[in-house]
Amino acid sequence: MSTQTTVPSAPAVEERSSLLRLYLGRGILALAWALAFAGAHEDVDAVAITLLVAYPLIDAVSSLIDHRALPEGSERRVTAFNGVLSTLAAAAVGIAGAGGVAPVLHVFGAWAVVSGAAQVVVGVRRRGPELGSQWPMLVAGGLSFVVGVFYNIQAAGDDPSLDVLSVYATGGGVFFVVQAGLLGWRNRRSNGRGV
Secondary structure, three states: OOOOOOOOOHHHHHHHHHHHHHHHHHHHHHHHHHHHHHOOOOOOOHHHHHHHHHHHHHHHHHHHHHHHHOOOOHHHHHHHHHHHHHHHHHHHHHHHHHHOHHHHHHHHHHHHHHHHHHHHHHHHHHOEOOOEOOHHHHHHHHHHHHHHHHHHHHHOOOOOOOHHHHHHHHHHHHHHHHHHHHHHHHHHHHHHOOO
């Protein structure tokens, strides 16, 4: 009686490696952004607005890189949608910055809701034996959705604050790094089987 082991194909391993680099880079940039923004957002000035515009642009560029690596299909369309959405969010948050904290939180919150939902959709479509359960991306997308709703509630309140954005970016960065680590672990296991 012989046991048969399913060995991932070379394209699957390459896809994991590509996503690993993308997720790791995205996570490190988010953590660096959170650190920079934590010390620069006391006033909604030029530095703060520049950082606020940069964050969704990081997401837009990541979506573009991801989009170029994907085959035609619904996952690719959702990734393209998220890239366009993040580009529009960058422009909108730049404009909102002139109005102060509350408009910035409203825009950032709306973007977090929609991009979080898109991240969940992509995470669900990537689940499987090749790319794993994608739980860090699913949790991050779900939290982004919930936190975005909270930001809009806070923006409508008496004392809105941008402090929450550094926490948001930190959480997202950690989840991206964890997902990269899981993909790296899968690659090492595949290499151990001779792929």
